[in-house]
Structures are given as structure tokens and as C-alpha cells.
Amino acid sequence: xxxxxxxxxxxxxxLCNWCSYAGADLAGTSRLKYPPSILPIRVMxxxxxxxxxxxxxxxxxADGVLVAGCHPGDCHYEKGNYYTRRRFALLKKIFEELNxxxxxxxxxxxxxxxxxxxxxxxxxxxxxxxxxxxxSVKNKIFL
Amino acid sequence: xxxxxxxxxxxxxxxxxxxxxxxESGKVKGVFSxxxxxxxxxxxxxxxxxxxxxxxxxxxxxxxxxxxGSLLSRFTLxxxxxxxxxxxxxxCELRGFVELVKREQGSFENVFTISMTCGGVYPxxxxxxxxxxxxxxxxxxxxxxxxxxxxxxxxxxxCTEFKPYTADxxxxxxxxxxxxxxxxxxxxxxxxxxxxxxxxxxxxxxKLDTKKLDVLLDKRAVEKKKLFDEIDKKMNGMDGLIDIxxxxxxxxxxxxxxxxxxxxxxEFESPDSEYKPSNYNSxxxxxxxxxxxxxxxxxQLGRLTHISISCVGCGAxxxxxxxxxxxxxxxxxxxxxxxxxxxYIPGKDVKESIPLVTFEKEEFIEFEE
Numbered sequence: 001x002x003x004x005x006x007x008x009x010x011x012x013x014x015l016c017n018w019c020s021y022a023g024a025d026l027a028g029t030s031r032l033k034y035p036p037s038i039l040p041i042r043v044m045x046x047x048x049x050x051x052x053x054x055x056x057x058x059x060x061x062a063d064g065v066l067v068a069g070c071h072p073g074d075c076h077y078e079k080g081n082y083y084t085r086r087r088f089a090l091l092k093k094i095f096e097e098l099n100x101x102x103x104x105x106x107x108x109x110x111x112x113x114x115x116x117x118x119x120x121x122x123x124x125x126x127x128x129x130x131x132x133x134x135x136s137v138k139n140k141i142f143l
Numbered sequence: 144x145x146x147x148x149x150x151x152x153x154x155x156x157x158x159x160x161x162x163x164x165x166x167e168s169g170k171v172k173g174v175f176s177x178x179x180x181x182x183x184x185x186x187x188x189x190x191x192x193x194x195x196x197x198x199x200x201x202x203x204x205x206x207x208x209x210x211x212g213s214l215l216s217r218f219t220l221x222x223x224x225x226x227x228x229x230x231x232x233x234x235c236e237l238r239g240f241v242e243l244v245k246r247e248q249g250s251f252e253n254v255f256t257i258s259m260t261c262g263g264v265y266p267x268x269x270x271x272x273x274x275x276x277x278x279x280x281x282x283x284x285x286x287x288x289x290x291x292x293x294x295x296x297x298x299x300x301x302c303t304e305f306k307p308y309t310a311d312x313x314x315x316x317x318x319x320x321x322x323x324x325x326x327x328x329x330x331x332x333x334x335x336x337x338x339x340x341x342x343x344x345x346x347x348x349x350k351l352d353t354k355k356l357d358v359l360l361d362k363r364a365v366e367k368k369k370l371f372d373e374i375d376k377k378m379n380g381m382d383g384l385i386d387i388x389x390x391x392x393x394x395x396x397x398x399x400x401x402x403x404x405x406x407x408x409x410e411f412e413s414p415d416s417e418y419k420p421s422n423y424n425s426x427x428x429x430x431x432x433x434x435x436x437x438x439x440x441x442x443q444l445g446r447l448t449h450i451s452i453s454c455v456g457c458g459a460x461x462x463x464x465x466x467x468x469x470x471x472x473x474x475x476x477x478x479x480x481x482x483x484x485x486x487y488i489p490g491k492d493v494k495e496s497i498p499l500v501t502f503e504k505e506e507f508i509e510f511e512e
Contacts, residue, residue: 072505079502085511086485089510138430141431143433143441
């Protein structure tokens with residue numbers, strides 16, 4: 001039976017407390033359907049996410065990593081997400097340069113009122129990862 | 144055109160005479176320069192205050208023991224010297240120091256800088272048994288002809304930033320066929336001019352011969368492309384990385400010598416990054432095996448996120464890697480592509496902020512989904 005089971009990716013999602021986590025909550029309370037692939041971690045601000053967290057998740061075998069925060073200009077701490085964006089760009093560029101599947105990383109802005117967007121992002125990202133398949137890092141012993 | 148000083152001695156004697164003048168006239172209290180330690184060709188950076196000791200100084204000796212950027216940072220970290228000090232260093236070392244000053248790990252107060260158009264340096268492991276000593280004539284011959292000296296470090300072979308950005312004073316070496324007879328010292332800044340003021344030498348208006356620099360630049364660019372292409376073929380995803388970093392012994396030497404890596408409490412050496420039994424258990428369960436000690440890839444990738452934005456390509460990491468991983472080529476290659484998206488040239492301007500501590504409100508839309 002196990003062989004027939006469709007591959008369901010494991011996606012680690014770092015969600016900011018003020019917008020994206022609330023957005024995810026809203027998706028839930030609005031009973032929107034999205035795949036059970038997302039493992040959310042709540043952080044106070046998206047700028048709390050050290051690129052090292054993302055690397056650790058990736059090396060740990062996450063099939064995808066989602067970083068979500070308030071829309072630019074709407075950060076609860078005024079400018080945290082601007083820094084996030086730069087750090088994310090840096091990390092994604094490094095992944096690109098090392099030919100290391102940058103598509104497994106995603107940055108998205110989801111506000112507290114965007115339950116629909118959260119569900120959509122979760123669905124689309126899951127579909128995308130499903131197409132790329134399981135992360136090959138998962139089975140690597142040397143890391 | 145900038146003001147310049149011409150001393151009719153060979154380049155090294157010339158700059159030493161200039162340094163002696165600075166010390167004797169009291170314009171500077173100390174000279175920070177490479178100095179011979181023994182007759183085997185071992186050199187180290189030293190702070191010299193007695194003009195007599197200048198005799199053993201070798202400001203242009205083609206080896207880089209520790210980058211002068213890191214050393215100057217330690218020298219000025221707790222406070223600037225109360226009297227001016229002049230430091231002779233290579234362009235990449237200066238860029239490293241600029242990056243450190245931006246990180247508040249040093250200061251330019253009372254520190255004047257002398258740099259040169261740089262011909263490159265030999266690997267550190269050649270600094271024994273007079274190996275460099277024997278190569279010196281060939282080295283200077285190549286520098287004169289705007290060529291890449293044989294056997295210099297990989298990082299130097301592909302370095303295209305051998306002309307200093309911010310030095311107060313630049314010594315004209317590359318492509319200067321008269322370095323055996325004369326020393327041309329260009330005074331780039333007001334500080335540089337005031338240092339040279341009053342020296343008994345010929346003053347003239349001069350600029351660097353860009354044509355001769357371009358000759359070397361072209362050769363270096365070809366070499367760099369070759370290096371980058373080679374490493375690019377190897378960097379094919381995680382498999383490629385495992386191939387490259389597989390022999391890392393985790394000595395963290397690259398981190399210690401890196402001028403940009405300045406943290407005293409390093410994430411990768413903290414007890415936090417040490418694996419607990421539960422970590423081993425979960426790893427074993429997940430993968431069926433684990434490399435010991437773990438965390439090599441985490442270290443290298445993590446260091447890339449920390450350093451790449453400011454990597455000055457000094458090659459110090461290559462020099463110390465005991466297992467010959469081309470660290471500097473990888474960091475420089477990744478670094479350049481990262482720096483490009485931020486339109487940032489590390490070490491170019493001390494007033495320009497590091498891209499990660501600043502932002503524009505509308506940018507990098509392409510990275511959002």
C-alpha cells in the first residue's frame with residue numbers, strides 16, 4: 001500500500017506572527033482547503049529568519065522552505081521584511097550559483113486578511129515541489 | 144593626474160627610503176609592514192617604530208602570512224593609535240580592512256595606507272627553505288612585463304582587482320619596467336600628499352599607466368574565467384558540493400584567516416551547533432548513516448551566506464586549507480554573483496553600507512512569489 005501513496009512533500013514554513021501566521025489561521029477558520037504538506041513555524045518577524053535556518057531545514061531534508069511575512073511597507077516592526085527580502089535574495093542567489101535547486105525556496109508576502117492567498121501559496125508551492133520530487137539531500141549521508 | 148614622488152632607487156629601496164623619511168620626520172609614529180624574521184624567507188607583519196628596523200622590512204615581499212586587513216583590525220579595534228601609523232598592504236588586504244571598518248571592527252583614524260599595483264603573492268607554504276627567495280628575480284621580471292608570475296596563488300592568478308581603490312598612496316609596480324631603477328609613489332589623497340610633503344625627492348605629476356595595467360587585467364581575466372568555468376562544472380548541486388567539500392577536515396582554518404569572518408563567538412563553533420545524541424539518532428533514522436563530525440556542509444554554506452557579500456578574494460582561505468579545497472575560487476565566484484545583484488563592490492568605499500544592513504523600498508520583486 002505504501003508504494004501507491006502519492007508523494008507528499010514536507011515543506012517548512014516560517015510565518016511571521018503578525019501577518020502570515022494570522023493569514024494561515026484565517027485560512028483555517030475560513031475552512032479553506034490546502035495540502036497537509038506545510039509545517040509552520042511561527043516567528044515574531046520574517047527578519048528573524050536567519051538564512052542559516054533555511055539552510056539547516058534544507059540540509060535536514062525539507063523538500064521546500066517557505067518564508068512568509070507582511071507585505072513590504074506593512075511590517076509590524078516597520079522595516080523588518082525589507083531586510084528579509086535582501087537576505088532571501090542573497091540566499092537564493094547562492095543556491096542558484098551552486099546549482100542547488102533554488103526553486104525549493106520561496107518568499108511570499110501574506111497579510112493577516114489573506115487567508116485565500118495563504119491557501120493558494122501553500123497549494124501552488126506544494127504542486128511545484130511535487131513536480132520536482134523528493135529532495136535528494138534527504139538521503140545524503142555526508143553533510 | 145595625481146601628484147607623485149620619484150625616488151631613484153629600486154622600488155623596494157625607494158619605498159623603504161620613503162618610510163624612513165616618514166619615521167624620521169615624525170610624520171608617523173610607526174610603520175606597519177612585512178618584515179623578515181630569518182634568512183629562510185619567513186616574513187611576518189610587524190609594527191616598526193625604529194628607523195633602524197626598517198632595514199629588515201620587505202614591504203613588497205610576495206607572500207601574505209595573515210591578511211593585513213585582519214591585523215589592522217585587531218590593532219585598531221579597541222581604539223585608534225594616538226599618533227599616525229602608516230600601513231603597507233596589498234589591495235585585497237586593504238579591501239578587507241575597509242570591509243572590517245564598515246563592520247566597526249577597526250578604524251582608519253590615524254592609519255594611513257600605502258598599497259601598490261599588485262603582482263600577486265606566492266602560496267604560504269613556499270615561505271620556507273628560501274623557495275620564494277629563489278623565485279624573486281623571476282617574480283619581478285614577470286611583474287615588470289605585466290605578466291602573471293608562475294606559481295603564484297590561484298586567487299592571485301585570477302585576481303582582476305590588483306589596483307587599490309582607496310589607498311592614500313599607491314606604488315607603481317605592475318608593468319613598470321623601471322622598478323629596478325626608480326620607485327614611483329603616487330599620492331592619491333590629501334593625506335598622501337601631506338605625508339610626502341617635505342621629502343627630498345623629485346615631485347611630479349603622473350598617473351598609473353592604464354595600458355600596462357590592462358595588459359595584466361586581460362591575462363588575469365582569462366585566467367579567472369578558466370578557474371570559474373572549471374569550478375562551475377564541479378558545482379552541480381549537492382552531489383558536486385559533497386565532491387568538493389568531502390575532504391574538509393573541519394579545522395575551520397578558512398574561517399580564522401578570513402578578513403571578513405570576524406565574529407568572536409562563531410555560530411559554527413558554539414555548543415549550540417554541536418550534535419546531541421538525539422540529533423545523531425534522528426539523523427541515523429532518517430538517512431541510515433551520518434558523517435562524523437557532522438555539519439560540514441552547514442558550515443560551508445553558512446559561511447557563504449555570511450561572507451559572500453563582502454568576499455574580497457584575498458585567497459587566504461586557499462592558503463591555509465590543509466586538504467586543498469579551492470575555497471577561495473568558490474567563495475569569489477559565488478561572492479561576485481551575489482555582489483552583482485546588490486551592485487556592490489566590497490572594499491571600494493568605506494562610506495557605502497553593507498547591502499544587508501540597508502534596503503530600498505522597491506527592489507527584488509523577482510524574488511517574491
